[in-house]
Amino acid sequence: MSQHRQGGARTVPRRASEPTIEVMRDFGAPPPSPPRRRPSLLVPLVVGAGVAVALGVYGRTHTPTGIAVNVAGFSSPLTVKVWLGTGAAFFAVIQLLSALAMWGRLGGFSPSWAGAAHRWSGRIAFLLTVPVAVHCLYALGFADYDTRTLLHSLLGCFFFGAFATKMLTLPKRGLAGWVLPTVGGAVFVALIGVFLTSSVWYFTTFGIQF
Amino acid sequence: MKRLTPLLTLLSGAVTAAVLFTMSAQASPPGTQPAAGGGAPAAAPAPPADAAADADAEADPDAAAPDEEPSDADARRPAGTSPPTDPDSSSAGTEVTSVEQNWIGELENGATIAITVKDGKAEAYVCDGRSMELWLSGTVRDGKIELTGKDAKLTGVIRGDRASGEMIVGVRRWKFTARPDDTSTDEAVVKSGSGTAPAIYRVTDETRKAGFDGGWIMLPDGTQIGIVTWNGKPIPAPPLDPAFNSTVVDGVTLVAEPVIPGAR
Numbered sequence: 001m002s003q004h005r006q007g008g009a010r011t012v013p014r015r016a017s018e019p020t021i022e023v024m025r026d027f028g029a030p031p032p033s034p035p036r037r038r039p040s041l042l043v044p045l046v047v048g049a050g051v052a053v054a055l056g057v058y059g060r061t062h063t064p065t066g067i068a069v070n071v072a073g074f075s076s077p078l079t080v081k082v083w084l085g086t087g088a089a090f091f092a093v094i095q096l097l098s099a100l101a102m103w104g105r106l107g108g109f110s111p112s113w114a115g116a117a118h119r120w121s122g123r124i125a126f127l128l129t130v131p132v133a134v135h136c137l138y139a140l141g142f143a144d145y146d147t148r149t150l151l152h153s154l155l156g157c158f159f160f161g162a163f164a165t166k167m168l169t170l171p172k173r174g175l176a177g178w179v180l181p182t183v184g185g186a187v188f189v190a191l192i193g194v195f196l197t198s199s200v201w202y203f204t205t206f207g208i209q210f
Numbered sequence: 211m212k213r214l215t216p217l218l219t220l221l222s223g224a225v226t227a228a229v230l231f232t233m234s235a236q237a238s239p240p241g242t243q244p245a246a247g248g249g250a251p252a253a254a255p256a257p258p259a260d261a262a263a264d265a266d267a268e269a270d271p272d273a274a275a276p277d278e279e280p281s282d283a284d285a286r287r288p289a290g291t292s293p294p295t296d297p298d299s300s301s302a303g304t305e306v307t308s309v310e311q312n313w314i315g316e317l318e319n320g321a322t323i324a325i326t327v328k329d330g331k332a333e334a335y336v337c338d339g340r341s342m343e344l345w346l347s348g349t350v351r352d353g354k355i356e357l358t359g360k361d362a363k364l365t366g367v368i369r370g371d372r373a374s375g376e377m378i379v380g381v382r383r384w385k386f387t388a389r390p391d392d393t394s395t396d397e398a399v400v401k402s403g404s405g406t407a408p409a410i411y412r413v414t415d416e417t418r419k420a421g422f423d424g425g426w427i428m429l430p431d432g433t434q435i436g437i438v439t440w441n442g443k444p445i446p447a448p449p450l451d452p453a454f455n456s457t458v459v460d461g462v463t464l465v466a467e468p469v470i471p472g473a474r
Contacts, residue, residue, distance in 0.1 A: 078420060078462060123219050130223050134230040139463055149461040167220045171213035209420070 038176060044168035052161025055133075059142030059153065079209050081132045082199045088132070089195035091125035096188055103181070126163060129191070133160065152197035159190035309470060312409035313373050314430060315388025322435050323386050324409045324427040325355065325373070331471035332357060334364065335410045335425045336377065339435040341444045343425055344379065345412075347471070391430050408468030411436075411450055417464055424457075424464055426450050438464065 098118035100106045136156060144150040166183045169175065313325040321338040332350040334357050337343035346364050348357035355366035355375055366375020366386070373388040391409055411426040424447050426436035436447030438459055448457045456465045 119215070123222075126219060126223055127226060130226045131230055134227050134234065138231060138234045140458060140461060143458070143461045145460050152461070164220060167216035170216040 039172040039174055041169060041172075041175075041179065044165040044172075047168055048161040048163075048165030050161075051164045052157045055137065055160055056142055056153070056157040059137045059140075059157070062137070062141060078202065081135055082202045082209075084128050084132045085195055085199040088125045088128040089192060089199065091121040091128070092188055092191045092195075094121040095125060095184075099181070099184060125191070129159070129194075148197050148201060152194060155190050155193040155197065159187065159194055162187045162190050309406060309408050309468075312391035312406060313368075313388040314391050314409060314427065315373065315386055317377065317386045318384040321384075322427055322429070323377075323388060325350065325357070325388060326408060326410050326469060326471060328471040333410060333469045333471045334359075335412070335427060335469070337425060337427065337435060337437045339437065339446055341437070343437040343439075343444060344377075345425065408470060410469040411455060411466040412469050413438075413464050413466050417466075422459075422462070422464055424459075424466065426466060 095118060097106070098114045098121060101110050101114040102118060104110050133156060142153045142157070144153065162183065166180075166187050169179065169183055309326045309328045311327045313323075313327070315323050317323055317336065319338070321336050321342060323334060323336045325332055325334040327350045330349055330351045332348055332355065334346040334348075335343070336346070344359050344362055346357035346359035346362060348355070348364075350356075350368070353368040355364065355368065355373060357364040362377065362379040364375065364377040364386075366373050366388075371390055374386065376383055376385045391406065407428070409428045411428070413422055413424040417424075422439065424436060424438035426434050426447060426449075428434055434447075434449045436450070437444045438447040439445075440459060445459075448459060450457050450466055455467060456463055458464070
């Protein structure tokens with residue numbers, strides 16, 4: 001215990017008064033004072049970049065088939081994707097809120113289940129995006145007809161790269177305090193960008209359809 | 211264990227993607243069902259092999275490979291499987307969906323007209339490739355053409371290998387002339403009337419429910435003319451991909467099907 005106290009205020013949640021030690025251990029954020037060797041982010045970043053580029057190259061070189069497997073119960077493949085994407089965006093918002101709670105940025109609201117909520121909403125959001133991405137890549141490909149489709153294609157590739165980086169970064173211990181929020185923020189921004197350039201565009205163009 | 215969960219998340223996503231890719235690769239050829247018989251031998255061995263490759267790659271402890279592997283493997287797969295099935299699907303399509311005769315011609319105002327006939331029933335599509343389009347249906351019997359469409363009526367006669375008449379739309383009236391689609395009529399004669407390839411294509415009902423419409427005329431010289439209704443406005447249609455009867459407009463895939471008189 002005494003060692004903990006010597007560690008002083010942790011950088012991670014600035015409001016150090018709360019007893020959030022369990023949560024903080026998950027992140028393994030070390031006290032800032034002892035100059036310890038930080039783990040390298042090279043591998044996650046390289047793999048993430050590789051994933052993003054590989055998806056883009058595949059989407060560009062593969063001839064779009066116009067056809068891919070579909071989920072029953074919707075009027076068209078597009079509405080399936082639109083709603084899966086909306087679901088992913090919904091869980092992404094939960095991601096943001098639960099992350100803020102974990103890091104003590106929602107005032108005093110930092111429940112013990114925030115970490116679990118963050119992990120599971122993230123898993124669900126990611127799995128919801130996979131069928132959409134497969135359909136996009138297989139049936140449509142990397143497109144640049146206009147700003148929207150180009151932006152959507154770029155952000156879509158970037159999202160999966162950023163997500164891979166995030167997942168490979170998480171297990172590392174002793175990261176600087178800004179690393180996970182930055183990578184997570186990039187994933188969130190990418191997903192919301194993808195959502196805006198697809199589902200929101202669809203809803204505003206064609207109305208809400210199932 | 212906790213350190214592994216993010217990797218498990220990645221892994222499950224990669225496996226899901228691999229499964230969906232495999233299903234898609236198998237689903238695309240049978241989209242034109244008759245092709246399954248000819249296309250299957252070429253297509254079938256590939257997906258399982260790749261799925262196995264994916265599984266192997268994902269068993270690697272380092273977890274860097276798995277996420278890239280599926281996309282690499284899948285990049286190879288469609289390249290390997292699609293080309294052999296293309297001829298199958300298109301030729302099978304013409305056998306199953308055939309019409310008796312196509313008449314293709316011009317209106318006075320420069321628009322293209324195509325009339326497709328089967329068992330005395332006829333469907334026609336008139337479009338100028340830019341902004342004007344019209345769907346008509348009716349009959350072609352005993353050398354007389356009688357078609358009606360929305361606020362439109364088309365009448366004509368067939369003399370020899372020439373059809374002519376007029377189309378009235380609202381208060382406007384245009385004359386038209388049309389000739390049989392040469393290439394396919396020759397074929398029909400050779401095949402003793404087994405039918406010719408459809409000349410008119412329209413987006414599927416399903417696509418139309420989603421708010422798009424589009425029509426195409428396959429001209430005898432191999433080119434196409436068509437219009438897609440996009441956000442309520444007609445725009446020139448990009449050509450249909452003959453292998454899949456589909457085209458991509460503004461990132462959205464439109465799937466078309468041949469218009470067969472009497473089919474609806």
